[in-house]
Amino acid sequence: MAYPSTQDTVLEFPILIGDIGGTNARFAIVVDSYAEPREFPVVQTADFATIDEAIQTSILDQTNIIPRSAVLAVAGPVDGDEIDLTNCDWVVRPKQMMAELGFSDVVVLNDFEAQALAVVALGEEHLEKIGGGAAETTGSRVVLGPGTGLGVAGLVHARHTWIPVPGEGGHMDLGPRTERDLEIFPHVERIGGRISAEQLLCGRGLVNLYRAIAKADGKDAKFATPAEITGAALERRDEIAAEALDLFVTYLGRLAGDLGLVFMSRGGFSSPEALPRRSCPPCRTAGSGPPSRTRRRTARFWPTCRCS
Ligand SMILES: Nc1ncnc2c1ncn2[C@@H]1O[C@H](COP(=O)(O)OP(=O)(O)OP(=O)(O)O)[C@@H](O)[C@H]1O
Numbered sequence: 001m002a003y004p005s006t007q008d009t010v011l012e013f014p015i016l017i018g019d020i021g022g023t024n025a026r027f028a029i030v031v032d033s034y035a036e037p038r039e040f041p042v043v044q045t046a047d048f049a050t051i052d053e054a055i056q057t058s059i060l061d062q063t064n065i066i067p068r069s070a071v072l073a074v075a076g077p078v079d080g081d082e083i084d085l086t087n088c089d090w091v092v093r094p095k096q097m098m099a100e101l102g103f104s105d106v107v108v109l110n111d112f113e114a115q116a117l118a119v120v121a122l123g124e125e126h127l128e129k130i131g132g133g134a135a136e137t138t139g140s141r142v143v144l145g146p147g148t149g150l151g152v153a154g155l156v157h158a159r160h161t162w163i164p165v166p167g168e169g170g171h172m173d174l175g176p177r178t179e180r181d182l183e184i185f186p187h188v189e190r191i192g193g194r195i196s197a198e199q200l201l202c203g204r205g206l207v208n209l210y211r212a213i214a215k216a217d218g219k220d221a222k223f224a225t226p227a228e229i230t231g232a233a234l235e236r237r238d239e240i241a242a243e244a245l246d247l248f249v250t251y252l253g254r255l256a257g258d259l260g261l262v263f264m265s266r267g268g269f270s271s272p273e274a275l276p277r278r279s280c281p282p283c284r285t286a287g288s289g290p291p292s293r294t295r296r297r298t299a300r301f302w303p304t305c306r307c308s
Contacts, residue, residue: 011105012068016059019111020051020074022087022148023203027059029067038065045088052097054090060101069105070097073114075149077168083108087148109166112153115143116164119155129268139266142259144169146205146252150198154263169259170198174251184247187212197255201248206230210244 017037019026025045028037040059048054051072060067076086083092094106119141138157145151152169155162174197176185188195189208200209203226210229214221219240223229232238233245259265 011071011107014065014067014069016055016067016070016103018055018070018072019114020072020085020090020092021045021111022075022085024147025051025054027055029059029063029065031065038063045085045090049089051090051092052100055097055101066102068103069107070101070103071107071109073109073111075111075147075151077166078108078110078113110153112143112145112151113164113166115145115151116141116153116155116166117162119143120162131268133266133268135268136266139268140263141267142256142263142265144252144256144259146202148203150201150205152259154259154265155267156263157267165263170201171196172255172258173197174200174255177254181247183216184209184212187215197251201252201255206244206248209247210240213240213243213247 013033014029014031017028017030023045025043026039027043028039030037040062043054043058045054048057055070072092074083074085074092075088076084081093081095083094085092092108094108097103097106140157141155143151143153143155150170152167154165154167156165157163174195176182185195188199189212191199199205206226206229207224210223211221217240221240223232223238223241229241229244232241236242
């Protein structure tokens with residue numbers, strides 16, 4: 001890929017950073033490597049025909065800071081010069097962005113590849129130990145997160161650096177385990193004859209699950225949105241919603257456990273000394289990065305870089 005313009009060039013500040021999901025796009029501008037990012041209000045992807053229009057209207061027209069570069073974490077496989085988002089109509093065209101929005105560089109990476117890199121930078125205050133044993137400092141890790149879809153990525157340590165492993169783990173099959181699951185699963189909507197994890201573990205998935213429980217019990221499903229279901233469940237106003245939310249977190253835990261086995265994820269809770277607390281700002285350190293194709297997209301963000 002032709003971006004950034006040359007592999008070992010430092011990204012120029014200010015940098016526009018973006019997390020582009022199927023429903024929401026979140027942007028911020030980082031003016032230098034020490035400043036807190038300046039965040040902008042969340043953009044609904046449905047409100048703009050293109051990502052370029054959203055950036056122009058919601059960011060560039062709202063500030064006198066002129067970003068010179070952009071780093072965009074997008075919900076979809078990153079390949080080629082036209083990057084389609086999985087759950088919305090936007091297409092990211094980095095070269096066009098550079099030509100029309102004035103960026104000298106645009107770096108695009110998968111959103112969960114970015115999440116995977118970010119977990120190395122989490123401070124102890126953000127970690128909760130839920131199992132026994134001690135963490136292995138360079139043990140593998142897995143991140144997963146339900147949103148519009150279900151994102152999954154791994155993080156492995158090799159050759160003295162962290163290597164993110166993006167994938168489509170949200171589409172793994174998820175099957176019934178308990179007697180209750182066996183009652184509910186026949187009523188879960190399938191796609192192509194399958195119930196993938198994403199059919200249950202995302203906003204739309206919570207609604208699917210809620211409807212399947214209602215059908216299994218021969219009751220009416222009165223809620224239509226994920227927010228209504230979680231609201232009713234948390235306030236224990238509705239039994240079906242409460243069970244849907246309970247099963248949602250159970251299935252999420254099951255999937256996390258299975259993915260932990262796939263990656264042998266023993267990285268877990270780490271001591272603050274064991275790993276850097278902050279991910280690296282853009283820097284020149286690329287020497288210990290991962291194989292070239294991945295590095296081209298993410299080299300500037302290796303948490304193990306020694307630039308600071
Ligand atoms: N209160 C809520 N309870 C449950 N789900 C909710 C709630 N509010 C919003 N959602 C759902 O969360 C999803 C959006 O989440 P998020 O903002 O993380 O997504 P995104 O970043 O656009 O998605 P992705 O990165 O998966 O493409 C939508 O499916 C929405 O319906």
